[in-house]
Amino acid sequence: MDITIKDIARIAGVSTATVSKALNNSALVKPSTKHKINEIAEQMGYQPNIAAKSLVSKKSRTIGAVWPNVDRATLTTLATKINDEFNKNGYSMILSINPAESAIQLFNQIQVDAILVFDRSDPNSYAGPIASKVPVLCYGEPASKGFPSVYVDRRKAMFKAVEYLWSLGHRKITYIGDVSNKRISQQEKHIGFTDGVIEFGLTTHPSMIVNSNGLESNEGYKAALKLLASSYKPTAIISGTYDLTVGILRALQQENKRVPQDISLISYDNIPQMESLPTAITAVGGPIDGIAKKVVESVLCMIDKQEQLPLLQTVEPELVKRDSCRSCSGEINKN
């Protein structure tokens, strides 16, 4: 860092206090002085020193985000949105790909105003509460690590998916998801599906739920192939994630099953990318924009008021209809 408000003050022939006020657009400075100072700052290429600023003001207008080292399309899309939203509010977001504990410690030292944890943690690896002076918000897992969290009700989302398919006349539906995954977010999808199965009295079958044993597209591909090879012939599939859906579509195409003519498909993950798949996929999940808004809003609220946020804020899932489902006049529900 080279040029400081002192330099500007000297050149403008005013005090540093005035420069500071002018640069912060204080009403206490005559417009003409303000203008002059801004011009000088501009042409000298002045960059405020955030370290100094936050040392005195206790505010850095910076948010620290803890980022998981796995990359999943959905999270990236969301993070980009949240980043934009913070920018709009005059905040900058910086990420750390260190483990949560050390990332949070780092952010405390850097003096960010708040911390946002994109949580992917395996609950088994939970090592007790993490200390943080700076307020922390979690996204992804409900109330994980003891911090307040924003969470999409995946259980309800999946129920909605079943409900929608039911309303279209589907009676044989399969869920493909990472059923053995220990994360709450994955388990809730599973439960939401069975909620629907029970609510609508669907006849069960061993292949009604296919375990993808993972969340990558290739695993969706394999699961779908397994399903198609089974005796169960569902008229609709519900997929647990975007990536799985990509794989499922590939398997379907390979086996000459058209979507939605031969089989309907709904995916979890309410992201724009669903639009660009070979068939535009009908999806359920928290609306990205809505989540981003809620998250940013919550973080800013933590910063402004010192009050503690509720431990769990739920985002209502939405169903976005596209081209991958069609009504089904197929076989009648046995019950």
Next chain:
Amino acid sequence: MDITIKDIARIAGVSTATVSKALNNSALVKPSTKHKINEIAEQMGYQPNIAAKSLVSKKSRTIGAVWPNVDRATLTTLATKINDEFNKNGYSMILSINPAESAIQLFNQIQVDAILVFDRSDPNSYAGPIASKVPVLCYGEPASKGFPSVYVDRRKAMFKAVEYLWSLGHRKITYIGDVSNKRISQQEKHIGFTDGVIEFGLTTHPSMIVNSNGLESNEGYKAALKLLASSYKPTAIISGTYDLTVGILRALQQENKRVPQDISLISYDNIPQMESLPTAITAVGGPIDGIAKKVVESVLCMIDKQEQLPLLQTVEPELVKRDSCRSCSGEINKN
């Protein structure tokens, strides 16, 4: 931030200067005092204020990384490695997913010690040099934006791939890559391939190069299908990226082509994930560990000595043999 060295000093009955020295493990403090101070700091949960530290010392021991908003497996793997490497050297890395220009500005304000740009920029979007007091290193594109860079010689990498296949007896080879991509990194792969074609006098064919029109696995899939439908019957394929390879493998499997029995396959991107594909894939590319070391080393060098780094540091590509290539006693080279 609550507790400061002042508090510690008071409790320990020493001056803040001594506390500062003790905490920084200076040799000028009696071991017993040092020990006492460290204990007090520990149990009070003292966290140093980086803002204050860097304000006075002009060093934050923090590296800012500019992160592209597209996620590609290779970059993530590399970033994780680099992050670890920085940690080992007592540095923290923070990322920004803002556009390069604003990210660099942010990092200058935060007073990071150096900036690392993971470059994915379209050269057409190049908006002239970006100002930065803090030293900047680019990874990904050669000397992009006018900053010194670490770059893997992709041209040589692809040449090596052809050379290796040639040595195994292959004479009909296809390159599947994003040939229309304007980024130097993609173009160099293309050129490296043709280098090999010319060097070894391979007979050309319209389907010798298949444009994937993108870098996603689905595009690799489609390109491979197109290739298989053509009149060209190569004995080996060279793929431009990991993601393309994933798609190519899927297409091959679908068409009942076994790797390497029916066709050999080499991929660019020298990452561990190659090992876990259905067939362990022989790959060329910069070794992740080597790149990470070079990058971190270069960054630290920029910080320590004030000298400017060479504008272009090249990382030598390596060929890692796995199970996806086999020698070919097929048809003889026409020349």
Next chain:
DNA sequence: ATGAAAGCGCTAACAC
């Protein structure tokens, strides 16, 4: 409307 001065938490001379 502007300036003087104090101080944020820390380090680095320099003195003792």
Next chain:
DNA sequence: GTGTTAGCGCTTTCAT
């Protein structure tokens, strides 16, 4: 070995 002091760049009373 330890303490004193000054000051990093900035904001913020409080005077003027």
